[in-house]
Amino acid sequence: MYIIKKNKILTKELIIRNVKFLCFASYVQTETDVINFLKKYKNKKANHNAYAYVIGNRRENIYKTDNGETRHIAGKTILENIIDKNLTNIIVLVSRYFNPLYNLLEDWIKNGYATITRIILTSAQLEKINEQIKIGILLRPLNEVFLRELLDKNKINIVSRLIYRGDLIFTIIIDRNNSVLIELDNLIIKGIIYSYKILKN
Template sequence: MLFDDTYKTVEGPAEGIFRDKGSKFIAYAYPITQEEEIKPILASLRTEHPKARHFCWAFRLTPDRSIFRLNDDGEPSGTAGRPILNTLLSADLTNLVVIVVRYFGGTLLGVPGLINAYKTATVEALANAKVIEKTVNDRYQITFDYLGMNEVMKVLKEEHIAVVSPTYDTRCSINIEIRKAKLNAVLGRLEAIDTLKATYIGTV
């Protein structure tokens, strides 16, 4: 196999806390699949922590881990978002965001202190998270005549393919997810069925 078709992410939200010289850093880790999910999470944390000074974050997205962004939210450049991101990189996690909420304790921590605080809070949150491994799946829509149903279902069952949002009519349509490593074999079997057409939708 030429590529890795699994990735690691967190199963659900988790949090971790780090304190230093009166400042409190609360890290929240959330699984996400797109950047748009971050805004409402941030808004809800701002409501929950009206007296907090900073809401710094970093995220990574996509199974190949190619998309990431970070935000220092007013902290000195490179002292907040970058250590959060580096922690995600070293844990090799993707499809998640970590937001660290900071309450200022009155004493400046300096650059090394800030880097350590944001990193440690993130490490704590990840330690409390359940890390899961997911497979990289390609999503396809397959359409076929009703008469081919038994044949299609036999292939899907034998290959352990999950069926998403099926519609059964004279012309049937099913969305399926195929693990990348098995893609050619499964598509080969499906496309051998008369009247079946497979259309690529995207990768998840």
């Protein structure tokens, strides 16, 4: 998974038959970042300000809006391009300005959103980040101390601890390539934990 360069606003413009698409993209890490970005770059003079954003190393927060465009013609198109580029912690805003003398067909409008988003994302400097996954671990309460020792040794925080039918379920978040997964496999072999699995967000 990748992020775009921080502290840099990307800007591109596309004109199709005198209809202007103005695109902005930025690194964001929180919804507050999103709000501040939109306050600065949404243009009230534009006919539509469609945007999409993805936040989190596991893409926990995804949002899109067509802002009055025909459904799925704008926000979904922007979001699909973000996902196709395997990006996170990013917002892409596309402002569209009508030409009163010429109305674009919906296919042309959708193509405009797709094209300008691809152009701006292709121009971005990317930085690879470690993808994170959420893991659920099932074990007997008597063996809790052994699992805690392993997690403490690897400096892994416990997100939640639940009791389920007399057993325990621990939830942790780790990098996908974390070697602790091998150690968890060994705990299964030793009978210290029953199993573990990757959980959905």
